[in-house]
Amino acid sequence: MKYRELTKEQFFELHQEFSKFLATQQIDAKEWNTIKKENPAMAEEELNIFSDVVWEDVLTKTNYLEHTSENDINLFKCNSKEIIRIYIKLNDTSKSFLNSVDFDWFLKNPLDDSIEYFKAAKKCTIERNLEIFKLIELGSQISKGELFEKISQLID
Structure with missing residues (x-):
């Protein structure tokens, strides 16, 4: 299997x-x-x-995945030969990406000093679909990529 x-x-x-x-x-x-x-x-x-x-x-x-935790968001764009990752770190421990009010605040204030962004690309070392499957098994969810594209434009 x-x-x-x-x-x-x-x-x-x-x-x-x-x-x-x-x-x-x-x-x-x-x-x-x-x-x-x-x-x-x-x-x-x-x-x-x-x-x-x-x-x-x-x-x-599947072209996009998202994984959200309390202080981190991982966004993935899955191309044919590489996966582009945007990592968002929330340094304000009084807020949580899992709280809808705080998440809305993040969407309205993406350039706040308490938020850090990192972007990288990784070539698929195994078959693309297996890479995506592993990310799903680790908790990522398939998305339409709206947040990835918005943040990508913001930080590029």
């Missing part, structure tokens, strides 16, 4: 896509139920293959 198996919730949300996936392998609902009962290893393998297909599709379409 290249990534990880989807969660039960993710499979539930993708049940129609999973049915289509099974249909491409000439497996109907009745046969799927038989496979699950009589050959759980094969059923597990089908779930793993489907999970990898879904992850590959999602990761290929």
Whole structure:
């Protein structure tokens, strides 16, 4: 398995896509139920293959990631051969990026002296989608990139 198996919730949300996936392998609902009962290893393998297909599709379409913690924000722009990272550090410990009022303050005052910015690019040392997957597994979330682009323009 290249990534990880989807969660039960993710499979539930993708049940129609999973049915289509099974249909491409000439497996109907009745046969799927038989496979699950009589050959759980094969059923597990089908779930793993489907999970990898879904992850590959999602990761290929992913261009931006964000990871926000109390005093730090990591923004990532994922190009084909490199990942550009903007790191934002909040030095005012009385504020938190996780607090919506403080986050709004940050958006309105991005040049405040209590905020530091760092920007760097890293070539993908492994396959791009695996790099993105690792960032997601570490807590990053897929985003539209609005904050990345805004901050990038601000600090460039």
